[in-house]
Amino acid sequence: MKNIWRFLPFGLILLLTGCGMExxxxxxxxxxxxxxxxxxxxxxxxxxxxxxxxxxxxxxxxxxxxxERPGDTHIPKxxxxxxxxxxxxxxxxxxxxxxxxxxxxxxxxxxxxxxxxxxxxxxxxxxxxxxxxxxxxxxxxxxxxxxxxxxxxxxxxxxxxxxxxxxxxxxxxxxxxxxxxxxxxxxxxxxxxxxxxxxxxxxxxxxxxxxxxxxxxxxxxxxxxxDPGTFDQWAENMAEPEEDVMNPEEGTVAADGREVFQDSCISCHAVGDEGGAIGPNMTNFGERQVIAGYLEYDEENLENWLRDTQEYKPGAEMPSYTHDEINDEEMAALIEYLNGLKILD
The missing domain is CATH 2.60.40.420 (Cupredoxins -  blue copper proteins)
Structure with a gap:
């Protein structure tokens, strides 16, 4: 049983080769x-x-x-x-x-x-x-x-x-x-x-x-x-997003979400040339594959991230928004607006 400890380093090496390296x-x-x-x-x-x-x-x-051989007692040269x-x-x-x-x-x-x-x-x-x-x-x-x-x-x-x-x-x-x-x-x-x-x-x-x-x-x-053509289009749209991205049609859920964004997020996050630069630019947020750098992009994870930032990224400077600050209806509208921030077809 005690010999099993000899193989522990090799087991740890095999284990660590698969840790967080996808x-x-x-x-x-x-x-x-x-x-x-x-x-x-x-x-x-x-x-x-x-x-x-x-x-x-x-x-x-x-x-x-x-x-050493049996019977060989001579001293080597x-x-x-x-x-x-x-x-x-x-x-x-x-x-x-x-x-x-x-x-x-x-x-x-x-x-x-x-x-x-x-x-x-x-x-x-x-x-x-x-x-x-x-x-x-x-x-x-x-x-x-x-x-x-x-x-x-x-x-x-x-x-x-x-x-x-x-x-x-x-x-x-x-x-x-x-x-x-x-x-x-x-x-x-x-x-x-x-x-x-x-x-x-x-x-x-x-x-x-x-x-x-x-x-x-x-x-x-x-x-x-x-490809270079797509990159040029991306850069152009990042500099000047289309109007329906910046300002969703009046009366839509996304338009209500933009108002929530303007009230709660615009001081830190920019969309196009509007907003602050304390946090990440959000102009093409809807095209990301992950939230906060690592969470799978879906509405549930997005709401959880907004509700309790420190639970998912301890030490992050982004504040969390309780139900008293942004109610469920406003949160749903904000998520709809964020999902629509796309600049590439």
Missing amino acids: NLSALDPQGPVADMQYSLIALSLYIMIFVLVVVFLIYIFVLFKFR QVHGNRTLEIIWTTIPIILLLMLAVPNVMDTFTLANTSVVSEDGEEEMDHVHVEVIAHQFWWEFHYPDLEITAGQDMYIPTDTRIIISLESEDVQHSFWVPALAGKQDNVPGITNEMWFEAPNEGVYMGKCTELCGPSHWLMDFKVVAV
Whole structure:
């Protein structure tokens, strides 16, 4: 029974490999940055396996060749040094380290270069600049060249260099989209930069990887890669949403919900160019797949989130709304309005 404890570490490893990592894998790289980083991981792994195999082969060889035999009592020849062996076991590690160091240094300089000018310096490559601002416990994505701001979901065009500026409004966070690029820290008062590209359309999962408070583990986000035409349409509609999105038809439930939103939410959340910037921008809220970064998007979860924010994200700055503040009828209208905040067909 006591030998079972020897297998405990292996069991824990198997258990932890499945904890909270759905769609968060660096082993399915997408784009040049992820490909480079994956290649470095693979190179390191191959070298370590090579060293491990060689060491075990030598160990097994020595174990059998120089094992104690029955009746053999002679003292082995005493060897005080072997210049050839010393040169070999000094040279081989140097070669292995160089095999690791050279590509690591070269790729480090490539990944640190956020310039959008081509190598010949004659033209500017297609790019989108995104300022990623971390908050407790949500993500803000500001597109300075497009003069738009999004919350929680970062839309990007495919086959385009995405230049990321990382900042933080409160404590230290860390931005990580494993399928596209390695993590980089969001540090208060410091702007870090990185870049990546997404060759394929799709939704790429992202996470905060720096302990930043009681709801750190719930600080998820998504990178939504769409074709350049769809991205241009999204950016245009984010800047100037259609009138029926901003102002639902009079007499409808959604119009009543907009009044509730104006009374209770507009000081923190913006729709289009109206409202505050304390919380996430809500212009395309109805198109999100999750609420608060991780809850499945449905009306029940949305109402629960609005009624008791701290139950679902402890430490979040968003207030909860009791039945005395927003009654059931008003809540239903507000949810109807939020569900209608969509800017893409």
